[in-house]
Amino acid sequence: MLPTHRPRRNRKSAVIRDMVQETRLTAHDFIYPVFITEGQNKTEEIKSMPGIVRFTADRVIDEIGQCVELGVKAFAPFPNINEVLKDPMARESTNLEGLYLKAVADIKRQFPEVVIMTDVAMDPYSSDGHDGVVDPDSGEILNDPSLEVLGQMALAQARAGADIIGPSDMMDGRVAWIRRVLDENGFSHVSIMSYTAKYASAFYGPFRDALSSAPKKGDKKSYQMNPANRLEALRELALDEAEGADMVMIKPALSYLDIIREVKNHTHLPVTAYNVSGEYAMIKAAAQNGWVDGERTMMEVLTSIKRAGADAILTYFAKEAAAVLRRG
Ligand code: PBG
Secondary structure (H helix, E strand, C coil), X not given: CCCCCCHHHHHCCHHXXXXXXXXXXXXXXXXXXXXXXXXXXXXXXXXXXXXXXXXXXXXXXXXXXXXXXXXXCEEEEEEECCHHHCECCCHHHHCCCCHHHHHHHHHHHHCCCCEEEEEECCHHHECCCCCXXXXXXXXXXXXXXXXXXXXXXXXXXXXXXXXXXXXXXXXXXXXXXXHHHHXXXXXXXXXXXXXXXXXXXXXXXXXXXXXXXXXXXXXXXXXXXXXXXXXXXXXXXXXXXXXXXXXXXXXXXXXXXXXXXHHHHCCCCCEEEEECHHHHHHHHHHHHCCXXXXXXXHHHHHHHHHXXXXXXXXXXXXXXXXXXXXXX
């Protein structure tokens, strides 16, 4: 018997394939994480992230200008804080004259139309390298004392001009806490994109190189989620929705495409996914060895994240992928 159904008919030419294509990437889908460091007019390579650098605050302005030209208009800056400014309470994180918040204010002054999402977590400023306050005796990460610090951090970021606050710390109750602090201080217009399901992942390694922010002791498993868990992501989703999150995020993306889909099917909020540093590094490493076609792999991976249900993607590929899309 010859086949009655021939799905290949829908693949028979480039025009037909384009016509029936279900998922399409655009530069508007991307949020570009950028690393900021002290100094002037220089960039520093990050060995484990080929093609990604730390920018001094003046140079990040040029980078953002180039991205805007390519249609990328949302950015997630992260600071590489000088070791001497780190302390157990992450005090530098509220310094409006410090590296990070000055850079944020500067970007918003130069490019009022771009969206800046700032990161709320103590690790870049913490002498312990943890996202919350560490009990000096037990080494435990203390939830409620951390909320106090995170709320003040978010408020300072709003004052610097952040459009979206991105709590990446995974403390319990932080979305409601931050929402209240923002609202009480006249920042009810500032959004919260919660890192809803952030897993205790091995894929964050290169990011911790970029910011010298690896935990000095222990790991993050008492606050970041167990990679084996799916239902727990839905529990976190329900809490973030109830606490007033405007958008939710899954992180990492590639080993968690099922979670992205699951969350997308359970919420009316926009869903984003963070294609993290280790996922970027793997593709770059394989491409540099000639083992995969870097450009095609990049586009396939980004498309798969969107197909899984992500409305926007935080990715170190943002600029490169936008250039590919522009070229057509
Ligand atoms: C920390 C934070 C991390 C990332 C974003 N915010 C690392 C961590 O939790 O240790 C990782 C991003 C990446 O790997 O690209 N609050």
